[in-house]
Amino acid sequence: MSYVPNTPAEQQAMLRAIGATTIEDVLKPIPDAVRLKRPLDLPAALRETDVRRLLTSMAEDNADLDHYISFLGAGSYDHIQPSIVPHLVKRAEFYTSYTPYQPEFSQGMLQATYEFQTMVCQITGMDVANASLYDGSTAVVEAALMAVGAGGRGEVLVSRALDPQYRATLRTYAHTRGFTVREIGLERGVTSASELRAALNADTKAVIIQQPNFFGALEDVHAIEQATHATKALFVVAITEPASLGAIQPPGAYGADIVAAEGMSLGSPIGYGGPALGLFATRTEFVRRMPGRIVGKTLDDRGQIGYALTLQTREQHIRRERATSNICTNQELLAIFTTVYLSALGKQGFAELGAQCLRKAHYAQQAICALDGFKPAFDRPFYDEFAITCPIPVERLNAELRDRGMIGGYDLSRDYPELENAALFCVTEARTRDDIDTLVSALEEIVGATK
Amino acid sequence: MSYVPNTPAEQQAMLRAIGATTIEDVLKPIPDAVRLKRPLDLPAALRETDVRRLLTSMAEDNADLDHYISFLGAGSYDHIQPSIVPHLVKRAEFYTSYTPYQPEFSQGMLQATYEFQTMVCQITGMDVANASLYDGSTAVVEAALMAVGAGGRGEVLVSRALDPQYRATLRTYAHTRGFTVREIGLERGVTSASELRAALNADTKAVIIQQPNFFGALEDVHAIEQATHATKALFVVAITEPASLGAIQPPGAYGADIVAAEGMSLGSPIGYGGPALGLFATRTEFVRRMPGRIVGKTLDDRGQIGYALTLQTREQHIRRERATSNICTNQELLAIFTTVYLSALGKQGFAELGAQCLRKAHYAQQAICALDGFKPAFDRPFYDEFAITCPIPVERLNAELRDRGMIGGYDLSRDYPELENAALFCVTEARTRDDIDTLVSALEEIVGATK
Amino acid sequence: MSTESLIFEKGAPGRAIPLLPELDVPERPLDHLIPASYLRTEPAPLPEVSEIEVVRHYTRLSQRNFGVDLGFYPLGSCTMKYNPKINEDMASLPGFARLHPLVDDSMAQGAIKLLYELEQYIAEIAGMARVTLQPAAGAHGEITGLMIIKAYHESRGDIERNVVLIPDGAHGTNPASATLADYTTVELKSDARGGVDLAHLEATLAQHAGHIAALMMTNPNTLGLFDENIVEIARRVHDAGGQLYYDGANANAIMGITRPGDMGFDVVHLNLHKTMSTPHGGGGPGAGPIGVAPHLVPFLPGPLPAKDDSGYFWEDAGPQSIGRVRANNGNFLVLVRAYTYIRSNGPDGLRHVSESAVLNANYIMRALEGEYDLPFNRACMHEFVLSADRQKKLGVSALDIAKRILDFDMHPPTIYFPLIVHEAMMIEPTETETRETLDEFIALMKQIAREARENPSIVLEAPHKTVVGRLDQTLAARKPNLRWTPEREPATV
Amino acid sequence: MSTESLIFEKGAPGRAIPLLPELDVPERPLDHLIPASYLRTEPAPLPEVSEIEVVRHYTRLSQRNFGVDLGFYPLGSCTMKYNPKINEDMASLPGFARLHPLVDDSMAQGAIKLLYELEQYIAEIAGMARVTLQPAAGAHGEITGLMIIKAYHESRGDIERNVVLIPDGAHGTNPASATLADYTTVELKSDARGGVDLAHLEATLAQHAGHIAALMMTNPNTLGLFDENIVEIARRVHDAGGQLYYDGANANAIMGITRPGDMGFDVVHLNLHKTMSTPHGGGGPGAGPIGVAPHLVPFLPGPLPAKDDSGYFWEDAGPQSIGRVRANNGNFLVLVRAYTYIRSNGPDGLRHVSESAVLNANYIMRALEGEYDLPFNRACMHEFVLSADRQKKLGVSALDIAKRILDFDMHPPTIYFPLIVHEAMMIEPTETETRETLDEFIALMKQIAREARENPSIVLEAPHKTVVGRLDQTLAARKPNLRWTPEREPATV
Numbered sequence A, B: 001m002s003y004v005p006n007t008p009a010e011q012q013a014m015l016r017a018i019g020a021t022t023i024e025d026v027l028k029p030i031p032d033a034v035r036l037k038r039p040l041d042l043p044a045a046l047r048e049t050d051v052r053r054l055l056t057s058m059a060e061d062n063a064d065l066d067h068y069i070s071f072l073g074a075g076s077y078d079h080i081q082p083s084i085v086p087h088l089v090k091r092a093e094f095y096t097s098y099t100p101y102q103p104e105f106s107q108g109m110l111q112a113t114y115e116f117q118t119m120v121c122q123i124t125g126m127d128v129a130n131a132s133l134y135d136g137s138t139a140v141v142e143a144a145l146m147a148v149g150a151g152g153r154g155e156v157l158v159s160r161a162l163d164p165q166y167r168a169t170l171r172t173y174a175h176t177r178g179f180t181v182r183e184i185g186l187e188r189g190v191t192s193a194s195e196l197r198a199a200l201n202a203d204t205k206a207v208i209i210q211q212p213n214f215f216g217a218l219e220d221v222h223a224i225e226q227a228t229h230a231t232k233a234l235f236v237v238a239i240t241e242p243a244s245l246g247a248i249q250p251p252g253a254y255g256a257d258i259v260a261a262e263g264m265s266l267g268s269p270i271g272y273g274g275p276a277l278g279l280f281a282t283r284t285e286f287v288r289r290m291p292g293r294i295v296g297k298t299l300d301d302r303g304q305i306g307y308a309l310t311l312q313t314r315e316q317h318i319r320r321e322r323a324t325s326n327i328c329t330n331q332e333l334l335a336i337f338t339t340v341y342l343s344a345l346g347k348q349g350f351a352e353l354g355a356q357c358l359r360k361a362h363y364a365q366q367a368i369c370a371l372d373g374f375k376p377a378f379d380r381p382f383y384d385e386f387a388i389t390c391p392i393p394v395e396r397l398n399a400e401l402r403d404r405g406m407i408g409g410y411d412l413s414r415d416y417p418e419l420e421n422a423a424l425f426c427v428t429e430a431r432t433r434d435d436i437d438t439l440v441s442a443l444e445e446i447v448g449a450t451k
Numbered sequence C, D: 001m002s003t004e005s006l007i008f009e010k011g012a013p014g015r016a017i018p019l020l021p022e023l024d025v026p027e028r029p030l031d032h033l034i035p036a037s038y039l040r041t042e043p044a045p046l047p048e049v050s051e052i053e054v055v056r057h058y059t060r061l062s063q064r065n066f067g068v069d070l071g072f073y074p075l076g077s078c079t080m081k082y083n084p085k086i087n088e089d090m091a092s093l094p095g096f097a098r099l100h101p102l103v104d105d106s107m108a109q110g111a112i113k114l115l116y117e118l119e120q121y122i123a124e125i126a127g128m129a130r131v132t133l134q135p136a137a138g139a140h141g142e143i144t145g146l147m148i149i150k151a152y153h154e155s156r157g158d159i160e161r162n163v164v165l166i167p168d169g170a171h172g173t174n175p176a177s178a179t180l181a182d183y184t185t186v187e188l189k190s191d192a193r194g195g196v197d198l199a200h201l202e203a204t205l206a207q208h209a210g211h212i213a214a215l216m217m218t219n220p221n222t223l224g225l226f227d228e229n230i231v232e233i234a235r236r237v238h239d240a241g242g243q244l245y246y247d248g249a250n251a252n253a254i255m256g257i258t259r260p261g262d263m264g265f266d267v268v269h270l271n272l273h274k275t276m277s278t279p280h281g282g283g284g285p286g287a288g289p290i291g292v293a294p295h296l297v298p299f300l301p302g303p304l305p306a307k308d309d310s311g312y313f314w315e316d317a318g319p320q321s322i323g324r325v326r327a328n329n330g331n332f333l334v335l336v337r338a339y340t341y342i343r344s345n346g347p348d349g350l351r352h353v354s355e356s357a358v359l360n361a362n363y364i365m366r367a368l369e370g371e372y373d374l375p376f377n378r379a380c381m382h383e384f385v386l387s388a389d390r391q392k393k394l395g396v397s398a399l400d401i402a403k404r405i406l407d408f409d410m411h412p413p414t415i416y417f418p419l420i421v422h423e424a425m426m427i428e429p430t431e432t433e434t435r436e437t438l439d440e441f442i443a444l445m446k447q448i449a450r451e452a453r454e455n456p457s458i459v460l461e462a463p464h465k466t467v468v469g470r471l472d473q474t475l476a477a478r479k480p481n482l483r484w485t486p487e488r489e490p491a492t493v
């Protein structure tokens, strides 16, 4: 299947027009020494229908959320995508365009991005937001980099209840960039307040916590904020489940300096984890230190309202090695998913989303804990995820659930060896009571059979 | 799930604005005697996600062509739909519009329809085509009505090798409208030439045959044309499989007066048989007697090219009881499917389509006939369908095939009692050699097991 | 936007998109498979274009088209309401979209179930006994209904009934369908309140005594007015031996409020592409199922979806059936959309739809009655008809007003229909419009009324902002150019 | 098209779309579930709109945007080629789009297989040993590559290497990434033929002897020129102990013709959203996988897809790995599109892509060299850079020319990049354009050159036909208004 429109005859005529005979005449600048003298070793071309057949069968080799009842979250959440969202986002004018360097030709994308920035502020309670970063984990990295400052060193304190993959990513960057990451241990499922206080010092550039944290538990953000701001550190709140902001206090309300979040929950396909959507919001005073693209409202030469990229002097294409970040291609289309999604849900729907997740997760948690041998790993308030200590290893439990068409909770012992037999269950609005009851019966049956 | 945007409060304000208090004030003209005093007896409203769940499970209760290997045609054909076709046709500007009564606002649809009319002429070899009718069967009815003439009586001769459902439909209309339909019997799988000649008389208004006919066999159209035109009757060619026109002589080349066809093969979803697409093409001299909408090219008041509905004085909304047809809503969007499909296939692809179906069907027919007990029901040239006499009843054969994930051929004894144990197999370009070989092995195995 | 040439004017010789699978059976010469005389001698002269050309061409054409998703579309009688996207998704499910119509019933249980239930829903909404889902559109429903009525009369030996009564405001499909059913149409006059003139009805019934086959009418009628005498009308027609056919194009006004069956109708069609929110697709496809009263059930086309202990199946029609009115199972994917819509709304939702549609229409009507003539000053149902007579006297016609509306990204109302109102403008806002949109339309109509007085040329020369100006429809009809030809010469006919 | 207000300016209090399921568990007060202090006190002030408002708003916004599906988009360095629709379909399959990233490997066999094979394809195309698919974009690939290079040097105790060399024409992400990796950047001058100035390279290497960590470059470079000295450059940098990083943004020129690995590069990123036809989505998402030479494999981020007798699985990275560079498995659905594209084209197809891209660029370059300055008169690769210096003397800048192009439904080239060419216009037609489109663009550029001489004001005042005129970017930056607020006052910062 080729997408080159011109026929060999046309290409021949074009070659003639530029005074060449064969394409080799044009490729001459490429020295013979580096030329590939054989065809690439790749499978032969397939026609569209054969490609479709091949990929469809590969796709069907996966256990997707349409065919399995899932209680897996741990950073990626299964929410209902309203029908209008893909219909609108997949308008070709949106997805076949590029970065709006020519604003007169890109008002649609620019305006939608301005709306996106506004909505991110509305849900987080922050002042300003950018037009997206790669994902939640790199958004946390950018927050740390912003806190540390250009070329700066120092230390960043990170809660061990921050998503393990985020911590790993942050460590990778910190090592290269040259600042220290120190982890703050846990106490009953949340960041240890005493450890944090002990660790804070004049060199601390930022404190990074996650709310709700990796265990779904709610951190005592006020205490952390006070401790953090008592030094000169920035208070960075990471969010992997922004649907929580429908019900939970927004970081803007408790003094966060930066919110770095994963936005996939808000309307994007879960897609085996990507493309993801890094959300980044901060306070007005930091706007010129913010990474990433920003859209602003302005006027045209006829006095009409219009939108354009702005504050570009922060960016790599202007400031080069002194840019606030190296990001160029971002996750713009995902931002549009979120914009349409949040428009569709709206004020009422977003609150309802938060409340439904909260209620369903609590219904599930109580039902599971009523089973013999299952008990809460922590007694903390939680949002739509909760850790349960199970009577048998989570791996075994999940293998049994899989055979029953279910995807079980996340095996916490993978990242927290001390949490043996602990599973992190997630229950969103996409699960029905029936789904939950099915899980509970299955758990009972599985554990019963092992006795 | 409600799609009414205005809130109760807004509706209350609107009522006040028109001097009413409740909606009942506005509904007053509806007499109490005819008011429904109870809620409609329908299932309660469902939210979008519950509707999706419900319909998805109903859909999965069907054996669709993505999950079953099908050899069923008999008027509805499984062809490959190129990916771009739905992407383009499902542009909201197309499908959420209505009949282009305001041409300045509908140039897109009008131009595409003008292209459709042209393509229908190009593939059929006819002079003019309309913008679509309901389906192939009613297109045949319209052809008969056009031949009989307004208020006219007389007789229409119809081959028994015309799709049985088409014949049934024609009988229904003919009875009401007041003309006679006489069926011409078969001879070795095609219309009996002698019976036809014997039946033709001064009262004959039209001769209707199908090419390829219901058995996939090719009629001797030249002989039929000569016999038909020797009287004053119109020669109507019905086509259920227009993909055949990639390989087979077009009706325009053998003197057809009207082509009435089912266009679903050309890019539309098969959709349990509907929406279908009636194609109607004829010769220039008959254009003012043609049923249905027609788009013409014209100029605007600035001298620019534009497109508009034309020859509307034939139509019901102008001519009312003297219209050429009662059709109003047609199958316009399906016409756009066909237009995009034929553009995508293009000159080469359409010929390739015809050739592939022809070759694959012949490969399959030979392989099946090489099996013990299977033999051609007729020894006629065929396109992508062929009738096979099987060693066991078709119903039994098909039940076995179903259990093996296949959809067998059409059981011809349903409509032609004389064709006992005869199955009509269809093989299009959408079947692979592997599919065919799988069928052949299965047939062998099934019949072997019954011995 | 600049103009867009025809697809035939694009591309180049030899360009093609290799869409089909690689041939995997022997590539035998075609004339070894069938005699050469059956083979096409020249390939069809279709376009020779690349994928990007096709994509750009039809994407650009789509942008030259207006749809409900872009703005207000108050096209009277057409019910251009919002078409929910979930309907589209459900109709695209492979289990529906990729289902062969002739598979064994055991392989189509979900589809037959859907049709079985949809039939019941429509019967309940219309107040009828049973329903056929075969008809592809309203007009198809009409002729199907008339065939049933004819078969009914014939079954009683009542073969002299050759007259169908049709009010003067009726849609053109009504008389056209009557002719197609071999009936003579007789027009019924409207009275001063916009309803059927009872005296004229009486006289007509008397004049054609013994010959009345049916009355076809829509209620609310094409003026958007509910005929308050409907019970009386039904009684009189029935007394005269006629059947009552309900043209359901205007059913968006009545769901859950009143039912044609309860008004006395014997046959009812519903336009699912109007009332049930399935898109009109630029002119179609739609679906026009009809419901019938108990005495007409034996005449319905078949087969009909049925159910027994072993599941759902297609039941053949009985001996009195008129027979099929088309191949296969109706416009199935349109029916899936309608089913989705009914399940989404439920009983209360459907009633709310109709009440809101009626409210919206009255809201606009009352706001505009000062600026335009309102021929019948009564509460309207889901639509109403204004007359531009007053503007016409200033030289500005309904057509001019319509063209002026185009300049403001709104679709104009239906114009010059019904025929009984001079310079008619038939306005149907539907229930899915916001109050703000209604207010914008009202403001625009007032502005145009003012322009007609103060600056008529801006209206007469409209549209100003569309991709083409007013099109010469006379030229189009006088010298029909109905297809492209390679010589680029019009194929004049 | 008239303007479109913000979604926040639409709707009305209380409007909502009931999209979520009916709650089916007990509706307990939220503060019975968690302490009230954790609960949001005010709902987020999101829009209160109906479905039709959302649909119309974003449909209309989409029409205010230009994309490849509408027309020519020769944005240099960005490879705005046609994005095949089949790629979109494959990425929408539920088995991909609805797959949770943390399911057990046994439940993601198809996905891991796809990534495993894609890794091999990319390695083969780039001439590298292994590949990580984690990076989300080119710049992400760059920083990942630099981290690997740093880890490599560190692993050898070679910790004094703190300098990254970057040619003066390089893309801004290169120096920005180097800074992020805590390197000092040193700019390399270009020579008269547009390549790296070997003498300057030599001097720089000497000046920073023992400190050279890497050279980052793209070849063909940002002038669209292939650096013929690449083997020599690679040798010298390697001799100085540096590693070679290949910025693969311009790989559309070389597939199947030459490979970065064969040129001597140690790390290569490919922009799948450019070379492999996945859409840029208005700025993203993309994917920027990197391949590395054998000696760098131990440093790759993990996990990596692997395969054994029991199937596919994720293999953890070894002890030398730099660690993750993001959560989960990369921009997976973008990778699915790229996989689809590579399978569609096959080896010959990819080579044909690159050859055709090169041909198209040369075709335009030769047609325009008389009208605009061509700073380097050599055969170009898949793109080339013109200078509007000549026009600038007439008062018409590259920016003005770009704005004038907008009037003709084409997207302008990249302007003012690379920085080393005055009034640069960087033109990349890509292989998916027809000759006719190239000819149209050529004609337009000639017309604008003529206008610049004869009627400059028409260029200076452009665009004339877009939905907004030239936007005041100074105002935007001086008084940033970055979000809507209810008071409708800009949140000035």
Ligand SMILES: Cc1ncc(COP(=O)(O)O)c(C=O)c1O
Binding pocket: B327, B328, B329, C077, C078, C137, C138, C139, C140, C171, C173, C174, C218, C222, C247, C249, C250, C271, C286, C288
């Ligand atoms: C009042 C009325 N009756 C009948 C019809 C015919 O319906 P259809 O177009 O579906 O055939 C229409 C359609 O416009 C109508 O408005």
Ligand SMILES: Cc1ncc(COP(=O)(O)O)c(C=O)c1O
Binding pocket: A327, A328, A329, D077, D078, D137, D138, D139, D140, D171, D173, D174, D218, D222, D247, D249, D250, D271, D286, D288
């Ligand atoms: C030459 C060059 N290098 C690097 C990049 C950065 O790639 P990305 O935008 O994917 O981060 C670009 C993108 O525009 C580029 O053109």
